Amino acid sequence: MTAEPSTESSASASSSPAPAIKFEKGKLLQTVQTTQFAWFVGNVLTILGFLLYSLTYLDFFPSFYKPFYFITLIGVLISFGILIFQLIQTNGFRFTLLIKDDNTHYLLLGGFLLFLRPYVWITLIPYFVFSIFHVLAYTSGNLLPIFGLEKSIISKYITSFVSANNAKSIQVASGIELITLIWLLIRMFTFRKRSLSPVLVYLVFTKKRYEVSPFTRNYLKVIKNAIDQFVNDLNQPIIKEGWSHIQKVFAVIDSYKLVNDYTLEKAE
Structure with a gap:
């Protein structure tokens, strides 16, 4: 037989207030004025643009594929551009350091994709994957505390998810990049429009990734x-x-070697 809860304890449980969401306007204003928030906005644009661009392949808003593609890569340039800017602020303009940095490679690739406009969906997937994790991490660490939710179950879940899967996301992106190169080669061999330049750019990008990424x-x-x-x-x-x-x-x-002699890493 299960004991029934006492009326007193039931009343106490029902009267206990739910965790209040407190909104700190001052903290919000401080947050939105930071460079890091602009980086966050860039990642949001990347996610939004990619999702909308993906819908065009399902015949939703098909005539808007160009602006959606543009939005995705503008978000890429904003987010990765800010990371490079912060790196220069911290270490000064050191070319050898910049050219080895992953963010430089992705920024340059994003710029070329925007300039060449091959409109190839798979080329955007790694950026989408990165932005998902960037947005989640920023939301947990910077936005939820504004509402007093830094210790909430949502924050704990996001933090746990990002910690457990961040390295995996980089590994997955590296695999997708190689698949992308194969797909771009197929496009070139089948004489698709705007297919040669993207292959040349992606070959250089893959060479650089090979030198700096153990996953590749x-x-x-x-x-x-x-x-x-x-x-x-x-x-x-x-x-x-x-x-x-x-x-x-x-x-x-x-x-x-374009940017890094990875064989020296083994020697060390």
């Missing part, structure tokens, strides 16, 4: 091993020789 290197190593296994299983001398020549070409390309 690991993915390419897996691909190489898979091709090795496939070629060995075929056991065709001509194919083996062709694959050997291709690997030599990649080795020559790898010997020229």
Whole structure:
């Protein structure tokens, strides 16, 4: 038999006030005047633009695909541009430091995508993934405290989610970037409009990512091993020789470092 709660305890529980949401106008005004808030707005624009641009592929607002694409990349330029600006503020204008920074690579790529306008959906996915985590982290750390919700279940859930999946999101983005390169190559070989320039830009971007990102290197190593296994299983001398020549070409390309000699990292 289950004991019924006493009337007194029930009344006490029902009369206990729910956690009040307190709005601090002063803190809000201070927050929106910061450079970090502008960075947050840039990420929101990236998310909003990407979602709207995605809808055009489902035949929603199809005639607006150009402005939605534009909004997405403007958000990219704002958010990553502010990160580079802050890096320069902290360390001064040090070219060698800037050119190795991931944010520089993504800012330059975003600028080229906006200038070249290939309108390829998959090229925007990594930016969308990054912006999701940036917006969540900023909301938990900067916006929820304005309403006294820094210790709420929402804040705890967001913090836990970001901490558990942030590194995974970078890994996923690296994989999508390689898939993007393959897709851009397919577009070029099928003579799609505005297909050559994006491939050239993305090849340089991938080369830079290879030099600074262990995720990219690991993915390419897996691909190489898979091709090795496939070629060995075929056991065709001509194919083996062709694959050997291709690997030599990649080795020559790898010997020229654009931004970072990753082999020195192993030595350290």
